[in-house]
Amino acid sequence: MIQSKKKWLLESIDQKQAEEFAKSLTISVMAAKLLLARGVDSVEKAQDYLHTDSSMSHDPFLFTQMKPAVERIRKAIESNERILVYGDYDADGITSVTVLMETLTSLGADAHFKIPNRFTDGYGPSERLFRLAHDEGCTLIITVDNGISGHAQIAIAKELGMDVILTDHHEAGETLPPADYILHPHLDENYPFSDLAGVGMAFKLAHALLGRLPEEYLYLVAIGTIADLVPLVGENRFFVKKGLQQMRTQPTEAIKALAAASGIEIPTITEETVGFGFGPRINAVGRLGDADPGVHLFRSHSKEEANLYAKFLSDKNKERQAIVKATTDEAIAMVESEPIPSVLVVAGEDWNPGILGIVASRLVEKYTRPTIVLGIDHDKGIAKGSARSIEGFHLYQEIAKNRDLVPHFGGHPMAAGMTLPLDNLDEFINRMIQQGDDTLTEDHFIPRLTIDIPIRLSEITVEAIEDTAKLGPFGMSFAKPLYCIQQAEVTTSRKIGASTNHAKLEVTQDGHTLDVIGFYQGELVDQLAPLTQLTLVGDLQVNEWNGRKKPQMLLEDAASKDWQLFDVRGIRQLYRWINQVPVEETHFVAFQSETVKAYQDQLAVTIESKDSFKPVHSNLVLLDMPDSEEELDDIITRAEWNRIFAHFYTPSQAFFDGLPSRDQFKWYYGFLTNRASFPLKEQGAQLARHKGWSEQTINFMSKVFFELDFVKIDNGHLVLNKDSSKRDLTESPSYQNQQQRVALEQVLLYAPYRELKQWFDEKRQYPS
Template identity: 45%
Template sequence: MLRSKAKWNMVQTDNPSSTMDESISLTPLTRQLLQQRGIVTQQDVQTFLHPDLNDLHDPMLMHDMNKAVERIREAIENQERILVFGDYDADGVSATAVMMETLREMGATVDYYIPNRFTEGYGPNEAAFQNAHAEGVSLIITVDTGIAANHEADVAKELGMDLIITDHHEVQEKMPDAFAIVHPKCSTDYPFQELAGVGVAFKLSHALLGDFPKHLLDLVVIGTIADLVPLKGENRVLASYGLKALSRSIRPGIQALKQVCSLNDEMTEEDIGFAIGPRLNAVGRLQDAYPAVELLLTDSDDEANQLAEYIQNLNKERQKVVSDIAKEAEAILDAQEDGLPSVIVVAKEGWNQGVLGIVASRLVNRYDRPTIVLTIDPENQTAKGSARSIDAFDLFTNCMEIRELFTHFGGHAQAAGMTLPQENVASLRQALCQKADEQLKPEDFRQVYTIDSTINIEDITLDTIEEVNQLSPFGMGNPKPLFMIDRQAPVEMRQIGSQLNHLKLKFRDGSTDLDAIGFGLGDLYEKMSPQSQLSVVGELSVNEWNGRSKPQVMMKDIRVDDWQLFDRRGNRKLQQTLESVQNQDALAVFFEPITEQDEWVTEQFDFIELLDEEMFEDMPEDHVDHLLIMDMPKDLSHLGEVVRKMKPNNIHACYRTDDTAFLKALPNRDHFKWFYGMLLKRKQFHLENEGPKLAQHKGWSMDSIEFISHVFFELEFVKIDNGLLTLNPNPSKKDLTESTLYQNKYEQLNVEQTLYFSSYQQLKTWFDEQLDRAAYAKEEVANGL
């Protein structure tokens, strides 16, 4: 048995209101996937499957849009100096590029400013506004930031500068006193409120230019996908057309980025999410974000190539910094004696604050806890960092309820950034843990995979994958469909990758072979018996190699619903093999006295010795995850009793034998009969002198001759004196089975044949029978029988 890492939820479609009109012509799979996304009407299906630029809303419906457009046009006409104030992430960088290109196209005198994450922090700040005023700026336009800049808005007003805020982040209690605020969530008349920062900037560009700015779609898609806004409504349209625009973009910066990322011409949302977005983000995480903006704006191929290579190197550096900090944070958490708290708050001096959001995400994925990662500034006695959460815990709402602990705070339900006095870190941890303890149940501390459908191996074809991809682009609000392969035994299972940290399975159904790849799932290899029936959750994808395309599954999670048998019989590297079971609920069982060779077992695992009947009677009923059977019992019923009482999820057959009854030619009844007849004729027989000749003559082993002799002696058929056998003149009439020696030897044969020389399936069947008997007995007790 193997528990899944995540909680698996099958999508329910029993709601009558989510039933699609039967007149809509779709394949059953597409119909099911759309229904599960609440897309059931003819109009909704058409809009979803065929995004159209005509479905975008009029930008003038947005709050203060008309006021902002008039002020910007006035500034351009009067040749006022305009400053675009952006943010340092991929959304802010692309939004800055959109606004810069728009204003330059309109002939504005414009420059841009992005604060340094390390020296200035997130969002507008007074010093930057003071400098802008000193340089003659009279109008500041924020993109992807500003909705929490109450003080800075007052500073701008005092200095005589107009401030236009365009943002998409959560609106806080007090709104800045700005000239205009262009924000979908402040706009009651605007139909869609989930635009990214670049999406809001794009709307302002549309309003300023009058004509729809198709030439900016390759920029708007970057921030829209990288910032993880829901890919529905307007975002789906912008992402869909933006990916096409990005695929054919002739911007030198885009071309150079695609080259360093080794991307194909046809771009996907995954190319942005895993290649372009992280590289643009890496710049602002380690230094000023200006190179990222310049890369998107440059007209020079040479400059673009140089900037792209520079950004590529920064991204490699960023990856190492993230890895180093994550390892340090994990070491701190693993060393805690009291276990993991409900909310992880980990802080240390010297951590690079630019990557703490990524580190927090890693810790959430590993520990399934809301996580805050902070870097300590000892000079200012402050803690600054980022937070990521789990689905069940609204980070923004809970942090806002303890807003007094923070100097600065902003974000949304699943992610946030913050600054607070160092002395408040412990209070923050305590307060959030208390809230989580009050709100969350144990099952909430597991990642949730929402599964769209079970699927048969034979149905995973290139045509099926093409059909599923009709629903792309995938992302927040429209996740890539997850499918479950239910209870299938792989024909091949191996670890792959330089560090063996990935897993590859091969399933077979008739003539159909299917590969399944699990990145980061290599640790499960030792936890699954090769013959176990697995259930797998994953995404469908296409593996293209040497010009050939074939379907595959990208595994997210695996579970085994039944108990597992790990066949380790005769394994001479047992200690190394059992390392994967350490620190788990495991019990080692010995039926023979423990020897020095077994000391490593007793040092690493709980263990019991069952050497006599009394010990079996005193053995309590319990339940263990892993039962390690270290040697074979003298009687199969003894092992059956252990299995029935322990009810293990996993059984490890770890025993071996060097002196086997099974491999020896044990005598049968005819052998006994012939030997007794020989004694009747000869009256006596000397084991040591005559035994070897008899063995050679009959083709028997000396062990067999000695065994027959001692059974006859036990039954009082013969007497043995210094190796000389003589018949008992008045023997009692007894059957061979009355001999304890005979019984033990043939029981040993039965034990070895059942436990050691059986096939895997035969051994599994025997253990199944023992566990079935335990289940039946439990059912009898439950029913009062």
């Protein structure tokens, strides 16, 4: 048995319904199954979903305060007022600043931007930067992806005589800051789509200012939207789909430079490219210092300038990766030093606050717990950091219950940032753990995989995968599909990679085959015996090599109800197979005392005799041959073993020695008849050489004759018993034992693997 790492939530799709749906839409059955799994269950819904165009973008003036906000900006442009675009230091904030800066400057505005430094200014509006903007002559501030929690700072901006237009999409508190105008998709019931990212809000303002849909900025909207993990549905879906297409067909110098730095070919840009290639590089500058270079990259107009900034971002990302690994290792050591609570809160000195969100995500992935990671600053007397959550624990609301301890925080149900006095830290930790205990159950801590499509190998083709990809972009609320292939037989498995820590399998089902790659799942190979029926969960992709396209699965998880038979017969060198055995969970059993002596020094485990052990573990190593089938029955019926390792070492093999033929017995009986007696010990070996037999053959036949009362033994001499009655050779116990031993060895030692597995299956009726 191979246990899955996660709890699977598998959708059930009616095959006939999927086939009919596919036919009516002229799409593959695989794509039809995905639509049905996601609730797109009518032709009308599917056609609406498949045909994404600008009609999905809503009128920006549906925002209640959009018109007066635009009028204020236009007045500032006409009066040549100095305008400050104030953003955030992540990819959403950087793209938001870029969209609005490009829009304002194209309208002739005296526009400038500032992005707070994570370390000196913290998250959100900064009093220092607002005062600096005032000193520089600014009269209008426009916040993007930022501001909804900046009550005091915005109040100061107003006191200084500056107007403030706030655009944001983060969770708002019970009261709103005193901005002149607030554009926020969650707060305006008049606007039909509430899931815009910060860059989506900046784009809506740009649309209103320009009086047209500024499609030239959609690539920026796509990057910010994907990076900020907002739902890729509705208007966001249009933004991202169009923006990705724009990057592939009309890339700016910035996109060309980012792609080159990321090792990505322009025509292959997808939402995954942005999420895992571009996003981390754009975020890296703000995580480690000043985020301005991100804006400068996107506003570059020459190849040289764009390449310079893209290299800078990539270098920062490498630096960020090293810091993340070191901090994550420290955090894991802290978590595992004590019993793991319902909510993880770890705090460390000198931790870079810019990467703590990533560390929190790593801990959530490892422990499936809401996680808060804080950096301690003794000089300022604060703890500052980020949090990530799991389903069932609304992070923003849970932190909000502790406003008396956490004066500065903001975020979403699944992510948040915060700063609190060090004196409040212990109480905050205790409260969060208690809130977790009150809210979460053990079931919440089991990682889940939502699987969209159960599928057969016969349905997986290059065309079907490419057809399903057209249903993208995939992301939050419309995740990339996971496929489940049930009961596929593993035909080959091996470890690959420089560190042999990845798995490569070939599976077959109904005559169809598929390659499967499991990154960082090399241990799966050790668990797989031949002919295992494996259920696989993963992503389907097209692998192109030397111009040839071929489907493959990127493995997410695997499970099998099969018990595993590992064939290590005849491999005397233990090092060649012992690493496959989970030693601490395994019984090593020997039938012969000689085996214990032969192996005890080589195996750093206890070797148990056939009579002494009681099953505690789920795995079994059969070190040697039993004397009878009944002995083996007794062992394997004591438990339903998950894995059996068949070694069956034997120093001498009855199968090769065999049974003497009846002609041999007849000749030997005649030989004894012609002698008064035969000195077996002195002349047995000589007789064997004369006949070309083994000495064991002579001794065996002598024993059989003795057991049948054909001969007597007198001082080591065989003497024929002339009064014996006629009996068949098979009446001899030794003859019977040797017959059984030969038959048993023929199965256990020499049968092909498939026959041996079938023998165990039939004998013990293990689940198949």
